Amino acid sequence: MAFSTVGCDSANAESSSESGSASLADSSSGDGEPVTLKITWWGSQSRHDYTQKLLDLYTETHPNIKFEASPAGWDGYFDKLSTQTASGSMPDIVQMDYLYITTYAQNNSIADLKPFINDGTLDVSSVGANILNTGEINGKMAGMVLTTSLLAFGYNPDVLTKAGVNMPTSEWTWDDYISMNKTIKEKAGIADSASIDPLYDTNLFNYWVRQHGEKLFSDDNKSLGYQDDKLCADYLKMWKDLMDTDIVPNPDEFAQIQTLGLEAGPVVTGDAAFVQNWNNYATLVAKSNDKIKIVTPPMATDSDAKGLWLKPGMFFSVAETSEHKKEAAEFINWFVNSEEANDIIMAERGTPVSSKIREHMVSSGKMTQQQKDMFQYVNEAAKLCGETPPPDPIGMSEVNKVFKDVGSSVFYGQATPEEAAASFREQTNAMLARSN
């Protein structure tokens, strides 16, 4: 008897909450009605741990808000999200990436946060307009940007010292980078010292294109933005040469390196000197090796165009189907603006967007050396930063895949860099013209 009653009640509760979404969304959260927010994010175990702590803390101060968290790794995160979204069960709060935000926004799967910014629920007064607007798609605020991130090279000073190589500075060039690695190989006997996959995605190539004064995509996102395929061919040729001389791991070796995870990667363990990552790299691996440093990526030898750009690190988006948009926006506001939350986050997700929080963190004295370096990096890199490009075109993951394929065909010796560059243009343009 008791069992059947419980069963009926929960079933009723579910069906009523589904059908009555409109009325619930309108009601404000002030009445303390119990609300369960579903939230999902990707990240490492340490991110899962402290984010859960954050959620618990928020529930302590807002007893009516409970969370149902589904933390995940990056792999498969967006596969799962797309399926959930298609079936109408997207979590209320979703950690969102620049790569996919346009797709979700254009399909009206994520809610416009502008109303909450306008009514003061979401305070963006200490967030720079440029970075804030990266979340704006077709006039709607599709995501609240949480962090800024910048392309960076991580390096292990011990390895460089062992080979008698000077530490890189923000003025170093690709030529310096190549000669440093050669020296490391000869003097310290470390092969594959640049533990970099130049085809991992198109970010590093984008940087290369920009530092030669061109753009990766045209303004209407319907084609590639650069005209001369030599640019792409040169990029592939440089890396191919480095692979052939055992300075950079080949795709097969890199696949194995990736299975080690960031914290046990060769740069952290002293088996390689350089890695390409983001400016929170040193912070991410600090637990395993606290000596790792970051530096801006190498400059072009023959051009002084500004290649870097301030990239939105990640967003929080709210599902259009959510019945608790207001509560979700309140939580995001707390996440972005409150000192107590950021004392726990400790910039693990990247440099916080709020200038007040950044000041708070610098003055709090709680920051580790890596975190100070990360904040310092933003200032240093500003000199090398050009305009922030518009959000990635729809079909970006397919562009990345095509780039990986044409590049791999060069690395496996099945195509010349010139053929690969032409093929990249042909395939990408066809795809972009169709989907944008």
Next chain:
Amino acid sequence: MKGHKNLIGKLYKPRDNVVGYLMLAPWLIGFLFMWLAPAVTSMYYSFTDFNLLNTPKLIGFDNYIRIFTTDKTFIQALKVTFIYVLVLVPLRLAFALFIAVLLNKKHRCLGLYRTFYYIPSIIGGSIAVSVVWKQIFGNKGVIMSLLEVFGIHQQTSLLGNPKTALSVIIIMGIWQFGSSMLIFLSALKQIPGSLYESAMVDGAKPAKIFFRITMPMLTPMIFFNLILQIINGFRVFTESYIITNGGPLDSTLSYVLYLYRRAFTYFDMGYSCAMAWILVAIIAVFTVILFKTQKSWVYYESGEN
């Protein structure tokens, strides 16, 4: 004829069917909602531009046209899958038959052996085994380290080389021969001993006995296994997803993996559904061809053919 019909009408009243349908219900519900509805929906989606998040937009045969005219990756996936099926299925069946014949003897630990040989089929398609496989054949894996010990240095592992990666996946497939083996084994037990006895009396050699008695008697099971394995082969996914993720250079990109990627990585659900129906057609063609050739090589003891 007419009298027959009336008789049936008298004997079975409509309400008697209720019980029948009720008994059928578990299957019927499953068929309608778990099979027919998704199948019809996917057929509809295959004619739409649908990215999982938008409302599907009818575009006629555009998806199919795109697949056959512009998609090089589709051709590659098709090629990989055909090679996989055409190499794997004969080898797997041959191996299954070989082991079945070995096990078809009176031996003390026979049950134990059968279990051992069947284990790979149970666990073979699982993620855990795929991961192990990756550790064995991948970069810095067991094979590579062993070769290193003998002084053979390789730039790429077997799985990292576009020329050899598919072979590793195929070998893993052959290893999962257990279910075919069990079917062969039970069929071997069905062959009347009298046939063998008379052959022996006539002085036939073991090889002759095998090809003149065992093989013909097994043809129905070979036929059955062939169809089953071809259908399964075309649906290969886990191995290429987990071990190589289709790489290197799409050399292990199976059809279903590409279909999955189209749907959930590139948000091209309509296109992906069209691909699914093309796969259905391919499997159907293979099955029909096999059934057509059946008369010429499959021997049914009790049948009229």
